[in-house]
Structures are given as structure tokens and as C-alpha cells.
Amino acid sequence: MKKLYPLIALAIVVVIAGLYGLEQYRKLREQQQAQTAYLITRCVNQGLLSLFSLQANDWQSNPGQLNEEEERLKQRVAALPDTVGVQKPFADWQGALDVCDRLTVNSNRQHRTIFRPLTEMAKKDIWRLDTAKSEQFQERRIKAIYRTRIAAEAADRYLDDLRADVKRLLDTNRISPEARALTDQQLQKAIFDKYRKGQFSKQRVLQYLERQESFYQLLTDNPKGFTLRGGSLFFYNKNLHRQADDLNRALLQGEVDFFSNWRLIVQH
Structure with missing residues (x-):
């Protein structure tokens, strides 16, 4: 019996060591899951901060803001991993880095889709009345309007598209179920419960x-029906004059509202 005591003691030590090792491993995995969720949530938040910067921009006075903000977003996201303090990379961490990289590319692409047309809409030269008879300028106007319609659709569904994009990236990257569950929880709390769709009106923009x-188009179709005198349009036909006057008045009244709408895509 006495010979069994050392064996029993050894078994107890092994069990205790095993339990301690399992506890340490559990704590390490929890830490890694938290780091993974934190990085992805910060990446999503950086994209939204970039959107807010673009929303606030005056596109007539600062058309270069889009390119500048694109570079800033890349730099801010690239600096995020160093703030987390991961000493040794692990599988979930690599997945989080991949998600951040793709999300940054997609956010910048979406921002270009939404805001690049505004740089055209804010240019005064293509809307000048002395270019009304120019087919070349009319082609530019048609393209600008077409792209802005696409931009309005993208702006209207911005948060829905962001949520779908994040979900798709998480689904296609190798992130453990535990880290994924924690990431989903933090994203909901820090992003999707905090930010909401703004007062952007797709209907008014499209109108x-x-x-x-x-x-x-009315002016382009009737090049002989008007002339430019002293910076103003002079019409030879009363009906054409009335149609153009009604449309121009509506445009002048709606211009401020049109550009203001793009400041209201997302709010918090």
C-alpha cells in the first residue's frame, strides 16, 4: 500500500498540472477571441468615421477630399494591429487581419461610388448656361447624373450593405465559432446599435x-429656341420659356437640399 502513495501523489500532481494547463489555455483562447473581435470592430468603426468625414465635406471647395480620405483610412487601419498588442500571431488573428484588409478596400470603393459623382455635380463649368447647346457638355451632364443616381442608391442602403459585407467576410474567413460569436456581439453593440440610417432622402435626390x-435636355433639344443674353436665357417661344423657367426655378430652390442630403447618410 505504501508503494501506491507516491503513484497517487504523482497522479494528483499530473491532474492538477493538467487542470492548470487547461485553465491557462482557456484564458489564452478567451484573450485571443477578444483581440480578434476588438480588431474587426475597430476596422468597421474606422470605415464609418471615414464616411462621416466625407459626409461633412464641401465638394465644391474641396473636391480632393475623397482621395485624401481614402489614404487616411488605409493608414489608420494599417496602424490598428499594433494597438492591440498581439505578441504571437494566431489563426483567428490572421483571419481578422484579412477581414480588415478586404473591408478597407470595400469601404473605399463604396465611398468612391457615393461621393465621386458629387465632385462632378459640384463643378460649375458643366452646368453653365453658355454650355447648354454643347453636345460635349451634355454628354458630361448625362454621365454625371447617371452616376449620381447610382450613388443615391448606394447611399440609401449604406448600413445594410456594410452589415452584409462584414457578414460575408466573416463567413469566408477562418475564424473560430467562439471568436465569431464575440465579434458579432461587439459589432452589434458598438456599431449597428450605435449608428443608424440618417435622414438621406433618395426620393428628393432623384427628383x-x-x-x-x-x-x-430641353435646351439641348431646342438649340434654336433660345439664346444667351447678359448671362440669362432669352427664349423665342413662350411655351419653351415657361417649361424651362419652371424647371430652372425648381432646380434653384432644390440645389441646397440636394447637396445637404449627402451629409445625412448615416448618423449616431
Whole structure:
């Protein structure tokens, strides 16, 4: 019996060591899962902060803001991993890095889709009345309006597209179920419960674009029906004058509202 005591003691030590090792492993995995969720949530938040910066921009006075903000977003996201303090990379961490990289590319692409057309809409040269008879300028106007319609659709569904994009990236990257569950929880709390769709009105934006298209198309279709005198349009036909005057008045009244709408895509 006495010979069994050392064996029993050894078994107890082994069990205790095993339990301690399992506890340490559990704590390590919890830490890694938290680091993974934190990094992805911060990446998503950086994209939204970039959107807010673009929303606030005056596209007439600062058309280069889009390119500048694109570079800033890349730099901010690239600096995030160093703030987490991961000493040794692990599988979930690599998955999180991949998600961040793809998400940054997609966010910048979405921001270009939404805001690049505004740089065209804010250019005064293509909307000048002395270009009303120019087919070349009319082609530019048609392209600008078409792209802005696409931008309005993208702006209207921005948060829905962001949520779907994040989900798709998480689904296609090798992130453990535990880290994924924690990431989903933190994203919901820090992002999707905090940010919500703004007062952006796709209907009013599209209405303005329709009137703008109709106004310039009316002038393009009737090049002999008017002339430019002292910076103002002079019409030879009363009916044409009335149609153009009604459309132009609506455009002047709606211009401020049109550009203001792009400041209201997302709010918190």
C-alpha cells in the first residue's frame, strides 16, 4: 500500500498540472477571441468615421477630399494591429487581419461610388448656361447624373450593405465559432446599435436629378429656341420659356437640399 502513495501523489500532481494547463489555455483562447473581435470592430468603426468625414465635406471647395480620405483610412487601419498588442500571431488573428484588409478596400470603393459623382455635380463649368447647346457638355451632364443616381442608391442602403459585407467576410474567413460569436456581439453593440440610417432622402435626390436632366435636355433639344443674353436665357417661344423657367426655378430652390442630403447618410 505504501508503494501506491507516491503513484497517487504523482497522479494528483499530473491532474492538477493538467487542470492548470487547461485553465491557462482557456484564458489564452478567451484573450485571443477578444483581440480578434476588438480588431474587426475597430476596422468597421474606422470605415464609418471615414464616411462621416466625407459626409461633412464641401465638394465644391474641396473636391480632393475623397482621395485624401481614402489614404487616411488605409493608414489608420494599417496602424490598428499594433494597438492591440498581439505578441504571437494566431489563426483567428490572421483571419481578422484579412477581414480588415478586404473591408478597407470595400469601404473605399463604396465611398468612391457615393461621393465621386458629387465632385462632378459640384463643378460649375458643366452646368453653365453658355454650355447648354454643347453636345460635349451634355454628354458630361448625362454621365454625371447617371452616376449620381447610382450613388443615391448606394447611399440609401449604406448600413445594410456594410452589415452584409462584414457578414460575408466573416463567413469566408477562418475564424473560430467562439471568436465569431464575440465579434458579432461587439459589432452589434458598438456599431449597428450605435449608428443608424440618417435622414438621406433618395426620393428628393432623384427628383432633383430628374429635373436637372429634363432642363438641360430641353435646351439641348431646342438649340434654336433660345439664346444667351447678359448671362440669362432669352427664349423665342413662350411655351419653351415657361417649361424651362419652371424647371430652372425648381432646380434653384432644390440645389441646397440636394447637396445637404449627402451629409445625412448615416448618423449616431
